[in-house]
Amino acid sequence: MTYIVNDSCIKCKYMDCVEVCPVDCFYEGENMLVIHPDECIDCGVCEPECPVDAIKTDAEPGLEKWLELNREFSEKWPHITSKKAAPADADAYKDKTGKFEAHFSPKPGGGD
DSSP states (O other), X not given: OOEEEOGGGTTTOOOHHHHHOTTOOEEEBSSOEEEOTTTOOOOOSSGXXXXXXXXXXXXXXXXXXXXXXHHHHHTTSXXXXXXXXXXXXXXXXXXXXXXXXXXXXXXXXOOO
């Protein structure tokens, strides 16, 4: 079991999860974060920190797509080890659905 980040993070990127991760397994894209599944130690401390419920265990049904997306982009995006400010419009997107189709970006984020 590992933890993954899903589309609820897109355009929100609050980063409370990054602050508590004991192994620094988060990577930053332009508008979302991902977890490197081989670095995650399955401790679960990040999950309750996410204000948009974007972190799930990969054992939940239907999250295979997200496990692969997290794996792929954690190999491409910059490593992030400290919390940054959320986007100015994050609150406007936190309850939106369909964010992957409308807003996902494969571009890397700012990194450390």
